[in-house]
Amino acid sequence: MSVETRMSDDNVFTIAIKGDFNFLLLNQFRDAYSCEDAVKARKHIVDLEKTDTIDSSALGMLLNMQRHLDKGDGEITIINPNAVVQKIFTITHFGKKFNIE
16 A cells, blocks of 8 residues: 655646545545645646555545645546446435545
8 A cells, every 4th residue: 555646847736646546545535635735736637557456544635635725626637536436426326425436
């Protein structure tokens, strides 16, 4: 499990989650979206391409990120969820809170 960040040349901040996205990543994930680059970014992406599973604490972390960055519904994009993660987003109606691609 790990959290990696990167800022693109066009000021897009990406957080990539590898492995299970759960409570054990709380501090790493919070530090990622609280850093100066994240706060200054014009767009925010959470990349779940290498994420195996998520749990309810991860859903809460995503909502906390949204509040911290003062981003309204759909302003943070979640990309590359696998079928299991996508099903969780569908059941929890996260598509109404985030742009999911």
